[in-house]
Amino acid sequence: MSEQPPSTHRASRVYLDAATVAPPRTAALEAFRAAVDDGWADARRLHHEGRTARLLLDGAREAVAAGLGARTEEIVFTGSHVRAVHAAVLGTALANRRRGRTIVSSAVEHSSVLHATEHVADDTALRIPVDRTGRVEARAMVAALSAPGVVLACLQHANGEVGTLQPTDAVHAAAREVGVPLLVDAAASIGHVPAPQGWDLLTADPRSWGGVPGIGLLAVRAGTRWRSPEPVHDGTERVADDVSVPAALAAAVALEEALRTLAPTPSTDARFAQVESIRRAAAAVPDTEVVGDPVDRLPHLVTFSCLYVDGEQILERFDRAGFAVGSGSACTASTLEPSHVLAAMGVLTHGNIRIGLAPGTAPAAIDAFCAALPVAVAEVRALLGADDL
Amino acid sequence: MNREPVVVDARGERCPQPVILLARAARAIEAGSLVTVLSTDPAAGGDIAAWCRMRGHTLVSQSAQDQPLAQTSVLTSIVRVEPIRRP
Numbered sequence: 001m002s003e004q005p006p007s008t009h010r011a012s013r014v015y016l017d018a019a020t021v022a023p024p025r026t027a028a029l030e031a032f033r034a035a036v037d038d039g040w041a042d043a044r045r046l047h048h049e050g051r052t053a054r055l056l057l058d059g060a061r062e063a064v065a066a067g068l069g070a071r072t073e074e075i076v077f078t079g080s081h082v083r084a085v086h087a088a089v090l091g092t093a094l095a096n097r098r099r100g101r102t103i104v105s106s107a108v109e110h111s112s113v114l115h116a117t118e119h120v121a122d123d124t125a126l127r128i129p130v131d132r133t134g135r136v137e138a139r140a141m142v143a144a145l146s147a148p149g150v151v152l153a154c155l156q157h158a159n160g161e162v163g164t165l166q167p168t169d170a171v172h173a174a175a176r177e178v179g180v181p182l183l184v185d186a187a188a189s190i191g192h193v194p195a196p197q198g199w200d201l202l203t204a205d206p207r208s209w210g211g212v213p214g215i216g217l218l219a220v221r222a223g224t225r226w227r228s229p230e231p232v233h234d235g236t237e238r239v240a241d242d243v244s245v246p247a248a249l250a251a252a253v254a255l256e257e258a259l260r261t262l263a264p265t266p267s268t269d270a271r272f273a274q275v276e277s278i279r280r281a282a283a284a285v286p287d288t289e290v291v292g293d294p295v296d297r298l299p300h301l302v303t304f305s306c307l308y309v310d311g312e313q314i315l316e317r318f319d320r321a322g323f324a325v326g327s328g329s330a331c332t333a334s335t336l337e338p339s340h341v342l343a344a345m346g347v348l349t350h351g352n353i354r355i356g357l358a359p360g361t362a363p364a365a366i367d368a369f370c371a372a373l374p375v376a377v378a379e380v381r382a383l384l385g386a387d388d389l
Numbered sequence: 390m391n392r393e394p395v396v397v398d399a400r401g402e403r404c405p406q407p408v409i410l411l412a413r414a415a416r417a418i419e420a421g422s423l424v425t426v427l428s429t430d431p432a433a434g435g436d437i438a439a440w441c442r443m444r445g446h447t448l449v450s451q452s453a454q455d456q457p458l459a460q461t462s463v464l465t466s467i468v469r470v471e472p473i474r475r476p
Contacts, residue, residue, distance in 0.1 A: 348439035
């Protein structure tokens, strides 16, 4: 299957917000369209149309399992990444409710993880601090999860805002010693770095590897105590979700393509050097803080914050210039709260720009962004009357 | 050392205004002086601390006071302005 130019450069726009949602891969869109034609029926039915849908769904599950180093029966498709996270957290808490209510998470987990732990028991949900690069203090996490009454630990594979890799294998080994399951949210990392090995529950977001919206992924290792937190009406399904067969197929096809082209280490991914150029360009802007581990990180993400800059204004400025970028600033969030990740790291949250590169982003696009950056920052500072500070 | 306490009232201001106001006030006073910043923006506390770190000033203290009637919380940050670092 030939790989067409990515949709990052549609009509002269440059999409640089691919951390959470990457443009769907061409092959994924093709698989999606074909499956809409063939896989629309109820996969539980015994007639030809139903069995066709069933075959496509099972094939997708098998392909995803192989890609993640899991067994087919361990893979559960959900309607979204958020629902996968809720199922993982609430389902583990439910199955272990007689053992305790405490859940230990890093302070920089995806907000859906933190909200789910608070939903279970907000008075006992523990947050383990991170260092200035956003890496969790592993010793503190291990100590916390070894206490009595802990039923789940949550540590992401890598942070989706700053890119820092987390010590999931080490924490998993320690958690296993004390019989505490570990949820590894790999929404930011699957398809960009090799999949994590040490986990009891895994969650992922196919949009981040170029699938289509409308599907999430949960994996529950055989032998892990887990129960659906919602009523399941059908003995064959593990969660109460009617999965989109076309979206599942697109997710599987996109994952296969991503894994076929996966760099063996982050630094050998072409995007690693592109991110380095952006880090250098941002560091050269006065009063700008570039955050996250510069080396032990995902290849495709970077975030930096500029003093005296309004996040919303700079986002709009870039958007008008044809660049789609993200931000962790309070003014750009629907909650009007600053990024909890940046706050936990103790770094500047205003004037924050978040970059996520899809595979195949043209060097010219990176150069254009790096050239536009100091100009945009200076203009916004001047607008705020802060250019003399 | 300034005799009058310098107070920056950034209550109701949205980020990055509290930090901009702090930076302007800091520029106008002698090294070693204190600036008190009042803010309500949820990002201001962390950003004032980050500004101190990035610009070489000292965050002396921060404390929040809930204002139930106004349904907000006012953060009081005390910053000591240090001499400008020469690169």
